[in-house]
Amino acid sequence: MVTETMSLLEQLWQWFADPANRQGSDGIPTRLGEHVQLSVEAIIIGALIALPIGVVLGHYGRFGNLAINLSNAGRAVPSFAVIVLAFQAFGLGGGPIVFALTLLAIPPMVTNAYVALREVDADVRDAARGMGYRELAQVIRIELPLAVPLIMAGVRTSAVQVVATATLAALVAGGGLGRYIVDGLARNDNPRLVAGALLVAGLALATEFSLSALERLISPRGVRLRRHPVYQPLKIV
Amino acid sequence: MAGGVFLDIVDPWINWNWLSTHIPTVLAALQQHVMLTAIAVATALVLSIPIGVVAHLWPAVRVPTLGALGVFYTIPSIALFALLIPYTGLTGTTAEIPLIGYNLLVLVRNVVVGLESVPPDVLDAADGMGYRRFARLVRIELPLALPAMFAGLRIATVSTIGIVTIAAVIGIGGLGQLILKGLIENFHTPLVVATILSIALALFLDLSLAGTQRIALPWSRKQ
Amino acid sequence: MNGIRRTVWSAAAVAAIALVAVACGASSSPSGTTSKGTITVGGFNFPESDILAQVYGQTLAHDGYTVNYKLELGARSIVVPALQSGQIDLYPGYAASELEYLNHGKGEATADPAETTSKLNTYLSAIGAEALTPSAAFDGNAYAVTKATADQYNLKTLSDLTGVADKLVFGAGPECKTYKFCLPGLTSVYGLHFKNTLVLDTDGPATRAAFKNGTIQVGLVFSTDADLQQLGLVVLQDDKHMIAADNVVPVIRTKAATNDVTGILNKISAGLSTNDLFTMNGEVSLQHMDADAVAKSYLQAHNYFS
Numbered sequence A: 001m002v003t004e005t006m007s008l009l010e011q012l013w014q015w016f017a018d019p020a021n022r023q024g025s026d027g028i029p030t031r032l033g034e035h036v037q038l039s040v041e042a043i044i045i046g047a048l049i050a051l052p053i054g055v056v057l058g059h060y061g062r063f064g065n066l067a068i069n070l071s072n073a074g075r076a077v078p079s080f081a082v083i084v085l086a087f088q089a090f091g092l093g094g095g096p097i098v099f100a101l102t103l104l105a106i107p108p109m110v111t112n113a114y115v116a117l118r119e120v121d122a123d124v125r126d127a128a129r130g131m132g133y134r135e136l137a138q139v140i141r142i143e144l145p146l147a148v149p150l151i152m153a154g155v156r157t158s159a160v161q162v163v164a165t166a167t168l169a170a171l172v173a174g175g176g177l178g179r180y181i182v183d184g185l186a187r188n189d190n191p192r193l194v195a196g197a198l199l200v201a202g203l204a205l206a207t208e209f210s211l212s213a214l215e216r217l218i219s220p221r222g223v224r225l226r227r228h229p230v231y232q233p234l235k236i237v
Numbered sequence B: 001m002a003g004g005v006f007l008d009i010v011d012p013w014i015n016w017n018w019l020s021t022h023i024p025t026v027l028a029a030l031q032q033h034v035m036l037t038a039i040a041v042a043t044a045l046v047l048s049i050p051i052g053v054v055a056h057l058w059p060a061v062r063v064p065t066l067g068a069l070g071v072f073y074t075i076p077s078i079a080l081f082a083l084l085i086p087y088t089g090l091t092g093t094t095a096e097i098p099l100i101g102y103n104l105l106v107l108v109r110n111v112v113v114g115l116e117s118v119p120p121d122v123l124d125a126a127d128g129m130g131y132r133r134f135a136r137l138v139r140i141e142l143p144l145a146l147p148a149m150f151a152g153l154r155i156a157t158v159s160t161i162g163i164v165t166i167a168a169v170i171g172i173g174g175l176g177q178l179i180l181k182g183l184i185e186n187f188h189t190p191l192v193v194a195t196i197l198s199i200a201l202a203l204f205l206d207l208s209l210a211g212t213q214r215i216a217l218p219w220s221r222k223q
Numbered sequence C: 001m002n003g004i005r006r007t008v009w010s011a012a013a014v015a016a017i018a019l020v021a022v023a024c025g026a027s028s029s030p031s032g033t034t035s036k037g038t039i040t041v042g043g044f045n046f047p048e049s050d051i052l053a054q055v056y057g058q059t060l061a062h063d064g065y066t067v068n069y070k071l072e073l074g075a076r077s078i079v080v081p082a083l084q085s086g087q088i089d090l091y092p093g094y095a096a097s098e099l100e101y102l103n104h105g106k107g108e109a110t111a112d113p114a115e116t117t118s119k120l121n122t123y124l125s126a127i128g129a130e131a132l133t134p135s136a137a138f139d140g141n142a143y144a145v146t147k148a149t150a151d152q153y154n155l156k157t158l159s160d161l162t163g164v165a166d167k168l169v170f171g172a173g174p175e176c177k178t179y180k181f182c183l184p185g186l187t188s189v190y191g192l193h194f195k196n197t198l199v200l201d202t203d204g205p206a207t208r209a210a211f212k213n214g215t216i217q218v219g220l221v222f223s224t225d226a227d228l229q230q231l232g233l234v235v236l237q238d239d240k241h242m243i244a245a246d247n248v249v250p251v252i253r254t255k256a257a258t259n260d261v262t263g264i265l266n267k268i269s270a271g272l273s274t275n276d277l278f279t280m281n282g283e284v285s286l287q288h289m290d291a292d293a294v295a296k297s298y299l300q301a302h303n304y305f306s
Helices: A001-015 A029-059 A064-075 A080-092 A093-117 A124-130 A135-172 A178-185 A191-218 B018-023 B023-057 B059-075 B077-087 B091-118 B120-128 B131-172 B173-183 B188-215 C002-025 C047-062 C076-084 C095-102 C113-125 C147-153 C183-190 C205-212 C261-273 C273-284 C293-300
Strands: C038-042 C066-070 C090-092 C129-131 C142-145 C169-172 C196-199 C218-222 C233-236 C248-255
Touching: A001 A191, A029 A064, A029 A135, A029 A178, A029 A191, A029 B173, A064 B131, A064 B188, A064 C142, A080 A093, A080 A135, A080 B131, A080 B173, A080 B188, A080 C066, A080 C205, A093 A135, A124 A135, A124 B077, A135 A178, A135 A191, A178 B077, A178 C076, B018 B023, B018 B059, B018 B077, B018 B188, B023 B059, B023 B091, B023 B131, B023 B173, B023 B188, B023 C047, B059 B091, B120 C038, B131 B188, B131 C293, B173 B188, B188 C129, C038 C047, C038 C076, C047 C066, C047 C090, C047 C261, C047 C273, C047 C293, C076 C095, C090 C095, C095 C113, C113 C129, C113 C248, C129 C196, C142 C147, C147 C233, C169 C183, C169 C205, C169 C293, C205 C218, C218 C233, C248 C261, C273 C293
Parallel strands: C038 C066, C038 C090, C169 C196, C169 C218
Antiparallel strands: C090 C248, C129 C248, C142 C218, C142 C233
16 A cells, blocks of 8 residues: 555656646646636625625624524535536536535625624724714724724635635536546546645645735734634535 | 526426435435434544543644644545545445544544633642542543534534535435436436435534533533 | 533433434345345446446346445446446446446447457456446447537538538547547547537536537537437437447456356346437436336336246
């Protein structure tokens, strides 16, 4: 088994070194680009939908149970099924995949945004009101900056999940790094399969680290991120 | 054939006729799914306690352990299933190994967090009462870590249910088999049924675990 | 400490209940029935393979064998190793495709089923298996176009594509680029160079969706697919006989290939026709019947159970 593993590693090295795998429609840059595009589109659209909803609900303190349990319910939805459903409903292409990924990205961001706004100290709110801030200004200039760390944590969790789930796009003839895994399986091409797995894992880790760094960067100094187990990173693929 | 898919009369999203004649098939898939999930979660739970305890007691072990489990976590399940086939064949074991690995991260992490959250006063009191180290661990610290472990257990269970569907891609059944059947045969019903059952199963188990926690650990409410 | 003891007991109770529930549900295998032996039948992940596996399996079961099924395993790259390692004993193969998989695409298959099968056996013997007598039933690669495309360019045969291929997009599965009787064959035998080749799936839902929304105009299907007419697809004739003998043939581990078993399987192969495949596929793909029910009614209609 050791020799098999060693030769697999050798083949893996060769696979990455092979120029055929570094260019063209099945090359690493293309597949990586497809994967990133699918993920980024889903996260951005998801954020545009989820964050305003979470922020508004959190600011007014409405529908709290729904907002918090949304992420629980979202976890319960099998991502494989959602991707296939989107394919059957809307057909081939990136659009249906982005739709499915967006649906999966929304719950954690809503929950985190809601809790983030709720966590803003009541005193701070009172002080702001006392100083004469109107509602919208209050939200934007006082509450949001304080809520940013937790909101970003939610975005980060969603992003990593989306990157991992985008792997499944290959099961419905989509592009992305999942292609290496699915094609490798179909062709009994182990180096390709392993390369695909490593690339996806690497991209997920890179997403996690870069968004963590971003989170630290944009968190206002003096705001300590209280580690609440609001939404733990979830394995869904 | 460009008609709106949602008005697809030829193949409705749920073909009740098919469903009514295939209840045994659906139930068999559900049962297989439950079994695969139960084995993965139970095994990981049992393993996570000693591993978590060790990681808690020896901080030098904690970072590499959680780190290794964390890296394993990022590897997509399809890849792991496929890679294990030459070693463990087309059996449930091939599905279980990655699932157990994924669950270990969540559960071990929660064991560690749970043990760490035991207030120092309690530890002092226990020492003062004469508890030896091991007894203190088993009778004081672990029970107090239970809420965190329960939280991890819920997350692990729900996520396992979702990942088991993917094992269908290498022929290891469960509800994923119905999803795959729906995909390959261009047939909506098994797909929709499997999705609904999968969500229902996840919610049911999540609520059951939450309920069990309420009953078993009434002192842990709201945290 | 009352609370802790209660915790432990509750947890144990929950676990016990769960285990009992799961165990009770698990089916118990009937013991005590005399069986001629156990055979595990495997299959690929498309409906026709399910049907053929059921046809083999139900006949063997009727004859007194204990039959287990491991179906929908996936592509050849999972099924063949499973046979080699003994996890399955038998699967319904397609002579030319099995040969080209085992010889790593050397291109040894011909249009003659007997010749192809004997070449196949030289490779199978190396992994402890053998292919029995090939059936007349044939299901090979077929290249289809939409009716609109066929009308537009007046296409009836693959040769007709020669002038217009560069205007059309071709779609197939991942293995098509390297499989001799797929893209390489289209290029070398017919001189076709498509505008673009998309990797979709092997005669699966993605290929069909791509036809539907016009992403591809030419695509790989299988010759016994029953839903081609419904999809408005026209198969182009292989006038230069590029496509090799993908006749249905049972591939079985030598250990399991007793005279009794091979006799049964050969009898099935002799009675199976391409039209049978087409009809049974239709029952599954169009009428959403189950493969095992379809196989059963086929066997009953052909008096295998008498």
